[in-house]
Amino acid sequence: xxxxxxxxxxxxxxxxxxxxxxxxxxxxxxxxxxxxxxxxxxxxxxxxxxxxxxxxxxxxxxxxxxxxxxxxxxxxxxxxxxxxxxxxxxxxxx
Amino acid sequence: xxxxxxxxxxxxxxxxxxxxxxxxxxxxxxxxxxxxxxxxxxxxxxxxxxxxxxxxxxxxxxxxxxxxxxxxxxxxxxxxxxxxxxxxxxxxxxxxxxxxxxxxxxxxxxxxxxxxxxxxxxxxxxxxxxxxxxxxxxxxxxxxxxxxxxxxxxxxxxxxxxxxxxxxxxxxxxxxxxxxxxxxxxxxxxxxxxxxxxxxxxxxxxxxxxxxxxxxxxxxxxxxxxxxxxxxxxxxxxxxxxxxxxxxxxxxxxxxxxxxxxxxxxxxxxxxxxxxxxxxxxxxxxxxxxxxxxxxxxxxxxxxxxxxxxxxxxxxxxxxxxxxxxxxxxxxxxxxxxxxxxxxxxxxxxxxxxxxxxxxxxxxxxxxxxxxxxxxxxxxxx
Numbered sequence: 001x002x003x004x005x006x007x008x009x010x011x012x013x014x015x016x017x018x019x020x021x022x023x024x025x026x027x028x029x030x031x032x033x034x035x036x037x038x039x040x041x042x043x044x045x046x047x048x049x050x051x052x053x054x055x056x057x058x059x060x061x062x063x064x065x066x067x068x069x070x071x072x073x074x075x076x077x078x079x080x081x082x083x084x085x086x087x088x089x090x091x092x093x094x
Numbered sequence: 095x096x097x098x099x100x101x102x103x104x105x106x107x108x109x110x111x112x113x114x115x116x117x118x119x120x121x122x123x124x125x126x127x128x129x130x131x132x133x134x135x136x137x138x139x140x141x142x143x144x145x146x147x148x149x150x151x152x153x154x155x156x157x158x159x160x161x162x163x164x165x166x167x168x169x170x171x172x173x174x175x176x177x178x179x180x181x182x183x184x185x186x187x188x189x190x191x192x193x194x195x196x197x198x199x200x201x202x203x204x205x206x207x208x209x210x211x212x213x214x215x216x217x218x219x220x221x222x223x224x225x226x227x228x229x230x231x232x233x234x235x236x237x238x239x240x241x242x243x244x245x246x247x248x249x250x251x252x253x254x255x256x257x258x259x260x261x262x263x264x265x266x267x268x269x270x271x272x273x274x275x276x277x278x279x280x281x282x283x284x285x286x287x288x289x290x291x292x293x294x295x296x297x298x299x300x301x302x303x304x305x306x307x308x309x310x311x312x313x314x315x316x317x318x319x320x321x322x323x324x325x326x327x328x329x330x331x332x333x334x335x336x337x338x339x340x341x342x343x344x345x346x347x348x349x350x351x352x353x354x355x356x357x358x359x360x361x362x363x364x365x366x367x368x369x370x371x372x373x374x375x376x377x378x379x380x381x382x383x384x385x386x387x388x389x390x391x392x393x394x395x396x397x398x399x400x401x402x403x404x405x406x407x408x409x410x411x412x413x414x415x416x417x418x419x420x421x422x423x424x425x426x427x428x429x430x431x432x433x434x435x436x437x438x439x440x441x442x443x444x445x446x447x448x449x450x451x452x453x454x455x456x457x458x459x460x461x462x463x464x465x466x467x468x469x470x471x472x473x474x475x476x
Contacts, residue, residue, distance in 0.1 A: 010252050013256065015259050016255050017255045017258045017280075018287050021251045094434075
């Protein structure tokens with residue numbers, strides 16, 4: 001089980017969109033590796049400057065099912081060059 | 095390789111055939127002469143009826159069609175884009191040549207006609223038909239962005255992300271602020287994503303940014319952001335949700351509430367508000383998704399995005415047509431209540447009140463699929 005997840009994307013991509021892509025990234029890079037009992041950190045590459053709500057909803061679907069939105073608020077840290085990223089994510093999950 | 099637009103024949107199949115006793119044929123051209131100045135959806139319906147009649151009578155004789163439209167005032171962007179779809183169908187699918195002569199009055203909502211591939215069809219350029227097909231599918235030129243996303247491209251998981259970058263880069267060339275750019279790109283991507291995910295159909299995106307305009311009654315300079323998004327599919331906007339709520343076993347609490355709302359709304363169905371309208375409105379609800387899994391996220395808050403863009407605008411004209419019904423997006427009716435429901439009514443109450451019927455209407459043209467017309471007039475920031 002990991003605590004830090006440094007997400008890997010196609011190197012040419014600076015924006016993330018689409019529910020299926022969000023689900024796919026979660027499945028490939030977090031599923032079965034994340035321990036919901038502990039705090040964990042998601043690191044988004046610096047070049048990613050926009051994340052559409054559909055990606056957020058796809059990516060966080062399993063996380064919300066397991067720990068709820070309050071769990072994300074309490075246990076998940078997100079490192080990104082996008083200002084106020086955590087609020088953006090929560091707003092799109094509420 | 096350029097692939098034919100999937101399902102574009104549906105538009106022709108759904109809109110009837112005109113009874114024409116005698117076609118006007120001049121210089122070996124079948125002529126469609128428009129005798130009115132407003133170019134609206136009724137004209138598109140009439141043109142489709144004419145095309146179907148031509149195809150029936152002259153199926154094996156490929157006489158070109160001349161659309162002689164004269165001086166016209168185009169109703170909105172979606173109207174001339176639908177006409178482009180008809181021309182593309184004739185040229186690409188029916189292998190019939192098309193000539194278009196038109197002189198359109200300039201308007202901030204329809205300025206995109208000046209960069210439409212339709213204009214090629216009024217020229218004598220040797221390769222105008224192959225160029226038309228190309229530009230119909232893809233073009234980034236001056237103030238015009240066009241992209242038809244083919245279902246075959248959907249194997250690339252980053253497709254929407256890349257298109258989002260393309261649109262953002264396109265908008266950066268103009269005076270569109272970052273805040274507005276972000277909202278515009280997200281609306282387009284979410285609508286295109288929904289079309290690709292739920293319908294297995296191609297999706298046409300068209301976007302233009304107009305020249306600056308002055309207004310008589312207000313100071314400042316204004317520009318138009320005009321967006322059209324179309325997909326042709328037997329699955330209409332509310333289809334996935336209508337199918338989903340039949341399967342009670344997979345419904346979460348929110349979808350069960352939707353089912354309760356359906357029971358109440360059904361009591362109030364009338365000639366102005368019917369089942370199709372209910373599911374159309376349902377598809378814009380927060381956390382309501384047509385995906386068949388029992389999800390706790392999903393439903394993209396599209397109306398929130400459209401409402402945000404309308405909030406940035408000085409004027410707007412936004413609606414969607416699906417089948418033969420239309421829903422208008424009017425800002426005052428686009429807010430969510432504290433439980434995240436959007437009523438499309440004064441009470442912001444979806445669960446126990448029907449929407450304002452003025453926001454719904456029948457559509458003269460039947461769109462087999464979904465077609466959005468989003469026009470925003472924005473004040474240029476100095």
